[in-house]
Amino acid sequence: MPGCDSILAPEGWETGVAGMKDSTNSNRRFGRAALAGCAAIALAAIPAYQLVAQQDAPSATDLFWGELHLHSNHSLDAYITDNTTVTPDMAYRYARGIPIEQPGLDRKVQIRRPLDFMAVTDHAEMMGLFTLLNRADETLLSTxxxxxxxxxxxxxxxxNGAMSVTGAGMSGPPGPDEAEMMSQIQSDAVRSAAWSVEIEAAERNYVPGTFTTLFGWEWSSVVDGGKNLHRIVLANTDGEGASGFIPYSSQDSQRPEDLWSWMSATRDRTGIDFIAIPHNSNISGGLMFQMTDSDGEPISAAYARARQLWEPLVEVTQAKGTSEVHPEIAPYDEFAEFEIRRKLLIGTPTPADAGDYARSALLRGLQIQERTGVNPYNFGMIGSTDSHTGLSSVQESDFYGKLVSDIPLSEHVLGPRPVIFPAWEMGASGRVAAWATENTREGIFAALRRKEVYATTGTRIALRMFGGFNFTAADADARDIAAVGYARGIPMGGDLTAAPAGRAPSLLIHAARDPLSGNLDRVQVVKGWVDEDGEAHERIYNVVWSDDRQLDADGNLPAVGNTVDLATGLYTNTIGAVQLATVWQDPDFDPDQAAFYYVRVLEIPTPRHSLLDAIALGIDVEETGQPATIQERAYSSPIWYTPAR
Amino acid sequence: MALIRKLLKEPLTHFVLLGGLLFAVYAALNPRDTLDASSRVITVDREALLTFLQYRNSAFEPGYFEAQYDAMSDEQLAELAESYVREEAMAREARALGLDENDYVIRRRLVQKIEYLVAGAELEPEPPTEAELRAYYDEHRDDFTQDAEYTFTHVFIDAEKDHPGGMLAEAQRLLAQLRARDAGFNDAPGYSDRFPYQRNFVRQYLRPVAQVFGPDFAAQLATLQPSDNWQGPLSSTFGLHLVLFTDRSEARTPDFEEVRAQVLAAVEEDRRIATRETLLDELVDQYDVRYVDVPTGDAG
Incomplete structure (x- = not known):
C-alpha cells in the first residue's frame, strides 16, 4: 500500500512518447584509451528490460518519498566526527519510523514521517574501517x-589512532609509498567484509510495498585541492547480486570516466544496472558540468552518450546548499539567492561558475548536443540530505545537522568542539520524490531511470508535470490530472520531438502543498533554449499563483507576503494556495530550437531552523548569520524538446 | 566489567595497554613529590628501545622492529637511546611535578579511551533466548498493539472554490444526491472537487489520515460508526468531506508469533543500549560515591 501522502493515480491509460534518445551512434568506438572501457556503454549492449524503461512507461503511478544520500558510522568521516553508533541498519530503521538513539545527545528520536525508500550510501573509501577495528575483524587483522x-x-x-597509520583515507588513489598498506587494509576481502554489512542491513529492512532499500555508496572523488566530484552510485539488484561486486572507490580512480567504465564492465559481467548521481556540483570549482572531459578535450559524442546513460540524475539540493542556480549567474531570477554555499569542502571561497549549477549545465547540454548530436547533461533532479548522523533529517523545526559534531546548539549542549559545517549554514534539505508503479526495488529504480522523479528542499509538495501537444486549457480543471497527463502527454523526465506544424508544446502542471507545511506561493516554468547561433538563453515564466495577484508588464508577480511571527516562529496559511494547476503553452516556441522546461514550485515563507534556534536561545536571528524565513520549494525533472532531423 | 575484561584479554590490546599499566603501577609505588633513588634509574636495554621504536612508529610488530633494531649501527643505536632517555626523563619529571593533574585535555583523552572501548564493545549483545523474547512480549504488550484501521472514501468540497449558496449548502446537496443514487465506494470521483491527495483510504491508521486532513477531521472520523450510507460533512483544513466509511477494525494486540521479528528487534535495540549503560554503571559501581548536599539521580 502506498504511503498516505501518495496521490492516487488512475489506471488503464496509454502513455506517450518514448524518451530514450536514438541509438544510431551506439556502435561508434571511443577514440581515446582512457575511455576504452566505456565502449561497452553502447546502447545495444543494454539488456532489453532496461532499455525499454521508457517504452514501458507506466500509465498509473503513486508518489513515494525517499532519501538517496545518507551516511552511517560506516563512513570514515562520519565516525571520526562522533557518529560512532548509528549503523546502516539503525539508519534504515530510523527512516522506517522506528525510534533509535541519537548520537551525541543520547536521546531516542523518531522520524516524524517515515520514508518510503532509502539507500544508505557510505563512502566507499575505507568503508567501515573503524567498525571493522572495533570488532577485531579477522580479515583485517590477518595483515x-x-x-x-x-x-x-x-x-x-x-x-588520531588508526588514521595516523592509514592516512586520511579519502584522498584518492594511494601513492607508491601507500600502495602496500592499501593492498592490505583495502584488500578485496576487507572491502567485501564492510560491504556485506551494508548488504545485510538493506536486506533486513526491505519490506516490499512499504519500505524499499536500495544498494548504494558514495564515490568520493576530490580533485585540484578540494573540488568536489562526488557521486552516489546505486545498483538495481538484490542482496545476492550486490554481493557480486565491491563498491568502486575514488582510490580506484578519481576520474568519472573510469567510474562509468567500471559500471559498464560490472553490468556486463553481472547483468546489474547502475546509475551515478553527482551532488554538490555547487562546490566543484566549475568541474562538475564542464564543456570538456577530464583531460580538457571538448566533450565528444561518445563521452556525452556515456554520461547520459550513467548519470541520468543530479542531486540539486542537500545540506551543503542548492545547486539549481547561482544569483550571480542568473541575476534576473529573484529566487536564485537561496541556500547558496560559497565555500569548497576545505573551506576556501569559490566564485560562481556555470560549471557548478544545474540550470547552466542543462543549457550547456543543449549546446553540446548542437555540436555533437548528443546531450551529456539531460538529467533529472532529486534532493537528499547527505546527513552523516545516520538520521535523515529535513525538518526546520527539528534539524539534526550534517555531522554529529555539528548538531545544532552543540556548543551549548556538548561544550566547545570543532565545528566543520555549522548547522545554521546547512540546509534542512532535501527529499527525492518518485512517481513509481509500486514501492519495490524494481519500481523505484525504474522511476529513477526514466527520471520520473523530482527534488524538494525537504517539504512534501506533490508535483505532477506532463508535456505534450494535445492539452487544452480545460485540462487544468480535470479531476484527475494524471489520467489526462498520461493519456495525452509524457511525464517529467521525458522527451518531445517533431512538433506538429504551427503548434507549441504545453505543460500540464498540478502542485499540491505538503499537508504539514506552508501553502503554495506560485508555480514557475524555467525554459532554456539554444538559438540558431548556438547562444544559450533562459527565461522564467510565472504560470499559476495564489491570492489573485496580477502580473506586471514584464511578467513579474508581487511577493506573496510573509505571515511568520519572528517572536514566536509561528506562521499561518492565510496566504497562498493548497493546490495550483494550469496548462501552460510556450508562447515563444520555435520548432527548430532545442529546449528544456522544468517546473519550480515555491511555498509561502515559513520559519527557517536558524530562526527557531534563535528563538529557543533568546538571541537575535541575525546572530545566526542566516535568514529568518525560507521559501521551501520543489524542482521537477525537465522535459526536453529536440527538433526533428 | 566482563566485556572490558574480555577486550583486555586480546593479546594485542594487552600488549598495547601493558605500557600504560606499568606506568600506573610505577606511579602507585612512587610518591609524586620526590623521586627516590631507584626511581631515578632509567634502564636502557634492547626491550625498552624496541618498545620505544614501536610507539614512535605507531606500529606494533615486534618481528619487524627487532630486525630493524638488529640492523642499526652503533651510532644509530646511541642516537635512539639518547632520544629515549630524554623522553623518559621528561615524562617522569612531568608526572613527578604533577603536570598530568588538572589537565583537562589529558583527562578528556582518558575518558574518551574508555568511551571508545565501550562503543566498540557493544556490537555483539547476547542473543536473547526464546523465553526472554516471550517475557519481553508479555511485559511490553502495549508496544505491539495495532491501532484501529479505517477504510473510507470521500467526496471533497473545496474551500478554495466558489460554490453557489456556499460550501455547506453544496455539501448538503451532494449528500442528498449520493444517498438518493445509492452511490458506491468507486463512484466518489464523479462527485468530488479535485482533492490533491488520496481519495481512498484502505485499512489505514488514523495518524497518517490526520497528517493529510488535519487532526480535526481525524477526530470527527473516529466518532463515526462504519455504515453503507454516506455520512458528513466532516471539516478538514481543505474544506468539507462527505465520507463513505465502510470499515473499522478494532485495535488489537497481535499474538507473539505474529510480531516475533519486531520483538527480536526491540530486544536487540534495548540490549545494545543496555550493554553500554551497564558497562558504565559497573564502572561507577566500583567507586564509593558520597553525595554531600547534592540530590542523587536515583533518590527513589
Whole structure:
C-alpha cells in the first residue's frame, strides 16, 4: 500500500512518447584509451528490460518519498566526527519510523514521517574501517598493516589512532609509498567484509510495498585541492547480486570516466544496472558540468552518450546548499539567492561558475548536443540530505545537522568542539520524490531511470508535470490530472520531438502543498533554449499563483507576503494556495530550437531552523548569520524538446 | 566489567595497554613529590628501545622492529637511546611535578579511551533466548498493539472554490444526491472537487489520515460508526468531506508469533543500549560515591 501522502493515480491509460534518445551512434568506438572501457556503454549492449524503461512507461503511478544520500558510522568521516553508533541498519530503521538513539545527545528520536525508500550510501573509501577495528575483524587483522592500524586504534580509538597509520583515507588513489598498506587494509576481502554489512542491513529492512532499500555508496572523488566530484552510485539488484561486486572507490580512480567504465564492465559481467548521481556540483570549482572531459578535450559524442546513460540524475539540493542556480549567474531570477554555499569542502571561497549549477549545465547540454548530436547533461533532479548522523533529517523545526559534531546548539549542549559545517549554514534539505508503479526495488529504480522523479528542499509538495501537444486549457480543471497527463502527454523526465506544424508544446502542471507545511506561493516554468547561433538563453515564466495577484508588464508577480511571527516562529496559511494547476503553452516556441522546461514550485515563507534556534536561545536571528524565513520549494525533472532531423 | 575484561584479554590490546599499566603501577609505588633513588634509574636495554621504536612508529610488530633494531649501527643505536632517555626523563619529571593533574585535555583523552572501548564493545549483545523474547512480549504488550484501521472514501468540497449558496449548502446537496443514487465506494470521483491527495483510504491508521486532513477531521472520523450510507460533512483544513466509511477494525494486540521479528528487534535495540549503560554503571559501581548536599539521580 502506498504511503498516505501518495496521490492516487488512475489506471488503464496509454502513455506517450518514448524518451530514450536514438541509438544510431551506439556502435561508434571511443577514440581515446582512457575511455576504452566505456565502449561497452553502447546502447545495444543494454539488456532489453532496461532499455525499454521508457517504452514501458507506466500509465498509473503513486508518489513515494525517499532519501538517496545518507551516511552511517560506516563512513570514515562520519565516525571520526562522533557518529560512532548509528549503523546502516539503525539508519534504515530510523527512516522506517522506528525510534533509535541519537548520537551525541543520547536521546531516542523518531522520524516524524517515515520514508518510503532509502539507500544508505557510505563512502566507499575505507568503508567501515573503524567498525571493522572495533570488532577485531579477522580479515583485517590477518595483515601486517591491519594489525598496525589495530594497535593504533586501541591506543587511540578516535580520529588520531588508526588514521595516523592509514592516512586520511579519502584522498584518492594511494601513492607508491601507500600502495602496500592499501593492498592490505583495502584488500578485496576487507572491502567485501564492510560491504556485506551494508548488504545485510538493506536486506533486513526491505519490506516490499512499504519500505524499499536500495544498494548504494558514495564515490568520493576530490580533485585540484578540494573540488568536489562526488557521486552516489546505486545498483538495481538484490542482496545476492550486490554481493557480486565491491563498491568502486575514488582510490580506484578519481576520474568519472573510469567510474562509468567500471559500471559498464560490472553490468556486463553481472547483468546489474547502475546509475551515478553527482551532488554538490555547487562546490566543484566549475568541474562538475564542464564543456570538456577530464583531460580538457571538448566533450565528444561518445563521452556525452556515456554520461547520459550513467548519470541520468543530479542531486540539486542537500545540506551543503542548492545547486539549481547561482544569483550571480542568473541575476534576473529573484529566487536564485537561496541556500547558496560559497565555500569548497576545505573551506576556501569559490566564485560562481556555470560549471557548478544545474540550470547552466542543462543549457550547456543543449549546446553540446548542437555540436555533437548528443546531450551529456539531460538529467533529472532529486534532493537528499547527505546527513552523516545516520538520521535523515529535513525538518526546520527539528534539524539534526550534517555531522554529529555539528548538531545544532552543540556548543551549548556538548561544550566547545570543532565545528566543520555549522548547522545554521546547512540546509534542512532535501527529499527525492518518485512517481513509481509500486514501492519495490524494481519500481523505484525504474522511476529513477526514466527520471520520473523530482527534488524538494525537504517539504512534501506533490508535483505532477506532463508535456505534450494535445492539452487544452480545460485540462487544468480535470479531476484527475494524471489520467489526462498520461493519456495525452509524457511525464517529467521525458522527451518531445517533431512538433506538429504551427503548434507549441504545453505543460500540464498540478502542485499540491505538503499537508504539514506552508501553502503554495506560485508555480514557475524555467525554459532554456539554444538559438540558431548556438547562444544559450533562459527565461522564467510565472504560470499559476495564489491570492489573485496580477502580473506586471514584464511578467513579474508581487511577493506573496510573509505571515511568520519572528517572536514566536509561528506562521499561518492565510496566504497562498493548497493546490495550483494550469496548462501552460510556450508562447515563444520555435520548432527548430532545442529546449528544456522544468517546473519550480515555491511555498509561502515559513520559519527557517536558524530562526527557531534563535528563538529557543533568546538571541537575535541575525546572530545566526542566516535568514529568518525560507521559501521551501520543489524542482521537477525537465522535459526536453529536440527538433526533428 | 566482563566485556572490558574480555577486550583486555586480546593479546594485542594487552600488549598495547601493558605500557600504560606499568606506568600506573610505577606511579602507585612512587610518591609524586620526590623521586627516590631507584626511581631515578632509567634502564636502557634492547626491550625498552624496541618498545620505544614501536610507539614512535605507531606500529606494533615486534618481528619487524627487532630486525630493524638488529640492523642499526652503533651510532644509530646511541642516537635512539639518547632520544629515549630524554623522553623518559621528561615524562617522569612531568608526572613527578604533577603536570598530568588538572589537565583537562589529558583527562578528556582518558575518558574518551574508555568511551571508545565501550562503543566498540557493544556490537555483539547476547542473543536473547526464546523465553526472554516471550517475557519481553508479555511485559511490553502495549508496544505491539495495532491501532484501529479505517477504510473510507470521500467526496471533497473545496474551500478554495466558489460554490453557489456556499460550501455547506453544496455539501448538503451532494449528500442528498449520493444517498438518493445509492452511490458506491468507486463512484466518489464523479462527485468530488479535485482533492490533491488520496481519495481512498484502505485499512489505514488514523495518524497518517490526520497528517493529510488535519487532526480535526481525524477526530470527527473516529466518532463515526462504519455504515453503507454516506455520512458528513466532516471539516478538514481543505474544506468539507462527505465520507463513505465502510470499515473499522478494532485495535488489537497481535499474538507473539505474529510480531516475533519486531520483538527480536526491540530486544536487540534495548540490549545494545543496555550493554553500554551497564558497562558504565559497573564502572561507577566500583567507586564509593558520597553525595554531600547534592540530590542523587536515583533518590527513589
Amino acid at each position: 601486517p598493516w591491519g594489525r598496525r592500524a589495530m594497535a593504533a586504534h586501541v591506543r587511540d580509538p578516535g580520529r
